[in-house]
Amino acid sequence: MMSTFLYRLWTVLFVAALMLSCTQTLPNDYAELNEEVTISPDYRNLIIPCNIAPLNFKVEVSAEKILVGIQGDQGGSFVLKGPKVLIPEKKWRSLLEANKSGKYSVEVYARQNGEWNRYQPFTNSIAADSIDEYLSYRLIEPSYVLYENLCIRQRHLGSFWEKDIYNNNLVSEKEDFQCINCHSYQNYQTDNMQFHARAHHAGTLIVCDGVPRKVNLKTEQLISGGVYPAWHPFEKLIAYSVNNTNQLFHSKDIQKVEVLDRNSDLILYDIERNQVSIIQNDSIALETFPAWSPDGKTLYYSSARFESRTGDRESDLATYYQEIKYNIFSVPFDIEQRTFGEPRLLIDAESIGMSALLPRISPDGRYLLFSMAEYGTFHIWHKNSDLYLLDFQNNTIRSLEEVNSKDTESYHSWSSNGRWMVFSTRRDDGSYTRPYIAYFDEQGRAGKPFILPQKDPDFHLGFLKSYNIPEFMKEPVRVSPRKFARTLKGDAIQAVMR
Amino acid sequence: MRNKSSKSGKKQATRPELPAGTFTWINISGSLLFTLYSFWFLGIHKADLMFRLQELTLFLFDKTFFYEHLQSPGGLLEYAGKFLTQFFYYPWLGAVILTALLLLWQWMLIRAFDLPKHLRLLSLLPLSMALLYIGMQEYSIFVAKYSVLSQLAGMILAVLPLFVARFLPGTRARILILLTLVLLGYPFLGFYALLGALLLWVGLFATGRTETEHQTKLLLRQLLLLLFLLAVPPLFFLLSGQNINPKYLFAYGLPVYDYPNTPWMWTALVACPLLLLGLALLSFVKTDSCRSLWWLNPLFFVLGITFVQAGSYKDLNFETQLAMERAISHNDWDKVLELARKPNDNPNRLLVIYRNIALYNKNQLCERMFTFPNTDEPFHTKNALVSNTIVGAPVNCFYYGLLNYSYRWNMENMVLFGPRPENLRFMMMSALLNREMELVGKYIHILEKTLFYKKWASEHRVYLDDPALLLENKQYKTLLALTQYENLLGQDQRVIELAILNHFCNLKSGTDEMLEWSMSSILTTKSVYKFWPMFFVYVNKNLPLPRHVQEAALLLAYFEKRDLGDLINLMDPRVLQRFDEFKRLTESNTHLTEEMLAALVKRSFEKSYWYYFCFVKDLKTN
Incomplete structure (x- = not known):
């Protein structure tokens, strides 16, 4: 009896001591510093979704001890130890719930030379607009030619849950490796999605109504199989560019790589009929990066004209690569007849000496977001690439200064409610692409962008892969990686030309 | 117990009894000698290899790094292998640690397999297979995805359960260990968990056989255990959700x-599990100590060392390359040249490039580069992934x-x-x-x-704050x-060497530092039409003409019937005199075939540009 009592007493005391040791209180006696604290990632003065994962951060000041107080305007507060501030998910969710449409403030206290100092607090706003629950991306080294361990992953944005959609290890063999790329979804749903596999067990993997199939889109008439995809918002149609791509290397330029299309055209693939038809195949024009309007009646794309001067197109491309400037076009689409009208020049970037790529229309159809740099077709390698916004309502184009940095901004996607955007940027180190998320308000202004949160605030600093093609999804991909692998190991259905 | 051999034969009956403790003495001496051999092998004989292995193996003291290694079965071994490899930054330290591990493993083997005294040094054979696997490493190390020492970790851990089981009484406890090992060990140890389980399985079989267990029951139990062992990997594949390639389950x-x-x-990797299984099967044959077989232990010792010595990869170019790369890591260009001077008629292009980089760093490139052999021996490996570019480009391009x-x-x-x-270091320096x-x-x-690059990396933080300091660093400057x-x-x-040569050949301008590379590239590629413009850059800048530049000028002027005029005054009289001798020799032997003439000229002028230009042809500068 006595021993049981002592054991219980000891347990109670131990738990109490543990709880006490975990409960931090902010110091009452401190000096106020007139400076902002540096934290990494920079999660200061943001507008964040009401359903985002904890924005864990690291306080970048040297101190004997760091305490951080997080307090919501409309309730909820807790104190955490630094320098790595790891916010418990449950507390974080309560904070966001209690302060939806409100704010929370962060106070950082640092004990330096035995004295407590408080840095200027910062606040983040919590938008009532939620963000799509999932984000998918390919993880790949910022590589040049070779590839090996590749995966397309999906991440739950409300937590740190992350899982493979597909991993090429499932089919890799001794000397046969597989490249995977260009995942895309129909209208943020994953029952209709696609990605490509190259080299080993090559083919385009298309999931239609939840059933995966492998298709070979390359026909005799086309220069390649499908490359950059765009799902029609509601029909079983995918517009693709077909590209004959080449990669060249700068011997000195800090941008290091130039990806060039020798040729490129646009095609439409009718999934149900397994038919491919040509959208654009001008031999001089380089058409690429198709994107549908939300009503499915217009297809947008980028196109540049490049004529060989010497007859050696390959050599000319390497010599005159800086003269390749893409404009953005739109072409009407008759959904019933499945025919396209006459293309219309929408953004004449060439006239201002620029190259505009990756048109993406906001879900309400009002804005067109695109990336623009001085030349070329692959802006992820162009440091001066920025995001630009065309407002169809007043037909104005502006640089999205709120989100741009001195380094690359490239691939971008809208959330399904149009209130958030995710884009690829190399602003952190100039090499490894990271997904940044920014709020987009009803007036067409973007908030300060923030990096995809991770459990460990140092994660992005140590991670040696790039996040490629960040795409929002409303739901997770349900087809298992193994099912994808089995499908890829099977024979491809040969698409036919219409 | 009587010694079996003492029963039989007149001759043996007259043999004097071995003194007590002889086996102990032999076994301890054998183990100690093997320990010394292991240290010599790893820390001295293969020091360059081990140093290179650690340069090609990253281990981070980081939670994420650990979890990354648990993504597929066997990942923990890879983690352990990388952990061990890092200590070969100082080969002697790595050798001490690895030798201690081997010694521990030997002790485990003796206990786990309950080896009788006259067979104790049989335990050295698995150890020698581990060393042999290391010794067999050739050019494949540059294209390997797995840590070499992960295999050693696997071999040790495969024996551990059997070793532990020896201390546990009863069959049930051993069965429990087997089941646990397969279930919990497979995700971490992969194949080696299965091997460990198989060793336990054999042990259980042997024990069961000798005990009064019902034979049918025993067979049924063993069959079920074997099925369980074989079923776990497919079940793990089906249930774990990990992205595993079923082909390699x-x-x-x-x-x-x-x-x-x-x-x-794969020789050593196959031999070692077979040896371990062989040791496990020994328990089927109850072998008591047999004094007359005292020679078995020394034999095992000799066999072990012979296997390692005879089976290890021996290739002069490979060994020189490893040594040069180690010297380059320490910026020890004198050492690189010392290695280049060692007799070797057929260095591969990588050795030629390393030597040239060293000559350049000693300001002797165009003065001495043709005094060394300029050949294009291929890498002596069948591994098709190994190429000059994959192996050499990351480092070479940097120094160019x-x-x-x-x-x-x-x-x-x-x-x-x-x-x-290595990659992280060079990417860091290139970015810097x-x-x-x-x-x-x-x-x-x-x-x-x-652990070992931390200091070097931290020292580079000063450049982040003040990039101008780069110019105060001689190498970076x-x-x-x-x-x-x-x-x-x-x-x-x-095709990286050709790309480098073309780059320097085609330069129109540049610093004095670039000039020597340009000239050496022109000389190497025999780009005659580019020689004179570059030659006159030397002349116009009043730079001393390096020996090979003088040789090239004299030879090309001779072929082109160009009058060098006053330029001749810039030449070293000894070079002029030698050139006259060269001319005389070639002009007086025009009747010889090219091969015969080449052999004749080689005797006196092998270390001149003249010989290289006229007789070294079709070099594969890949």
Whole structure:
């Protein structure tokens, strides 16, 4: 009896001591510093979704001890130890719930030379607009030619849950490796999605109504199989560019790589009929990066004209690569007849000496977001690439200064409610692409962008892969990686030309 | 118990009894000698190999790094292998640790397999297979995805359960260990968990046989256990959700990707499990100590060492390359030249490049580069992944000042073989000289998580705050001087030496530092039409004419019937005199075939540009 009592007493005391040791209180006696604290990632003065994962951060000041107080305007507060501030998910969710449409403030206290100092607090706003629950991306080294361990992953944005959609290890063999790329979804749903596999067990993997199939889109008439995809918002149609791509290397330029299309055209693939038809195949024009309007009646794309001067197109491309400037076009689409009208020049970037790529229309159809740099077709390698916004309502184009940095901004996607955007940027180190998320308000202004949160605030600093093609999804991909692998190991259905 | 041999034969009956403790003495001496041998082998004989292995193997003291290694079966072995490899930054330290582990393993083997005294040094054979596997490493190390020492970790851990089981009474406890090992061990140890379980299974079989267990019951139990052992990997595949390639389900933890076209590299890896199984099967044959078989232990010792010595990869070019690369890591260019001077008639292109880089760093490139052999011996390996570009480009391009190319090939290597300290170091230095400071910070951050590159990385933080300090670093200052060229968009076609030579041959201008590389490239490629413009850059800048430049000028002027005029005064009289001798020799032997003439000229002029220009042909500068 006595021993049981002592054991219980000891347990109670131990738990109490543990709880006490975990409960931090902010110091009452401190000096106020007139400076902002540096934290990494920079999660200061943001507008964040009401359903985002904890924005864990690291306080970048040297101190004997760091305490951080997080307090919501409309309730909820807790104190955490630094320098790595790891916010418990449950507390974080309560904070966001209690302060939806409100704010929370962060106070950082640092004990330096035995004295407590408080840095200027910062606040983040919590938008009532939620963000799509999932984000998918390919993880790949910022590589040049070779590839090996590749995966397309999906991440739950409300937590740190992350899982493979597909991993090429499932089919890799001794000397046969597989490249995977260009995942895309129909209208943020994953029952209709696609990605490509190259080299080993090559083919385009298309999931239609939840059933995966492998298709070979390359026909005799086309220069390649499908490359950059765009799902029609509601029909079983995918517009693709077909590209004959080449990669060249700068011997000195800090941008290091130039990806060039020798040729490129646009095609439409009718999934149900397994038919491919040509959208654009001008031999001089380089058409690429198709994107549908939300009503499915217009297809947008980028196109540049490049004529060989010497007859050696390959050599000319390497010599005159800086003269390749893409404009953005739109072409009407008759959904019933499945025919396209006459293309219309929408953004004449060439006239201002620029190259505009990756048109993406906001879900309400009002804005067109695109990336623009001085030349070329692959802006992820162009440091001066920025995001630009065309407002169809007043037909104005502006640089999205709120989100741009001195380094690359490239691939971008809208959330399904149009209130958030995710884009690829190399602003952190100039090499490894990271997904940044920014709020987009009803007036067409973007908030300060923030990096995809991770459990460990140092994660992005140590991670040696790039996040490629960040795409929002409303739901997770349900087809298992193994099912994808089995499908890829099977024979491809040969698409036919219409 | 009587010794069996004492019963039989007149001759043996007259043999004097071995004194008590003889086996102990033999076994301890054998183990100690093997320990010394192991230390010598790892820490001295193969020191360059082990140093290179650690440069090609990254271990980070980081939670994420640990979890990354648990993504597929056998990952824990890879983690352990990388952990051990890092200590070979100081080969003697790595050798001490590994030798201690081997010694521990030997003790475990003796206990686990309950080896009788006259067979105790049989335990050295698995150890020798582990050493043999290390010794067999050849050019494949540059394209390997698995840590070499992960196999040693696997072998040790495969024996551990059997060793532990010896201390547990009863069959049930051993069965429990087997079940636990397969269930919990497979995700971490892969193949080696199955091997460990198989060893236990054999042990259980042997024990059951000798005990009064019902034979049918015993067979049924063993069959069920075997089925369980075989069923766990497929079940794990079906239930775990891990992205496992079913093709390698029973081979995870083994270097399945590492030895294309070189199946003999598996010799030691196959032999070791077979030996372990052999030792386990010994328990079927109850073998008591047999004094007359005292010679068995020394035999095992000799066999073990013979296997390692005879089976280890021996290749002069490979060994020289490893030694040169180690010297380059320490910026010890004198050592590189010392290695280049060692007799070797057929160095491969990588050795030629390393030697030239060393000569350049000693300001002797165009003075001495043709005094060494200039050959193109291929890599002596059947591994098709090994190429000059994959192996050499990351380092070579850096020392030629082609920073983007160096960065690229380090990145390509990282893509293929995972991050390595060497790649991270060179990417960091390339980024530093390119003034990509955020990127430098990233690589420093990662390298600071290593044990032995931490200090080096931290020392580079000063450049983040003040990049101007780069010019105070002699090495970086020289390299920066090599980067004063116009950007060019192109491709190296994965033929890196040719790309480098073309780069320097085609330079129109540049710093004095670049001039010597340009001239050496022109001389190497025999780009006659580019020689004179570059020659006159030397003359117009009043730079002393290096010996090979003088030789080339005399030879080309002779062929082109060009009058050198006053330029002759810039030549060394000894070079002029030798050239006269060269002319006389060739002109007086025009009747000889080219091969005969080449052999004749080689005797006196092998170390001149004249011989290289006239008789060294079709060099494969890949």
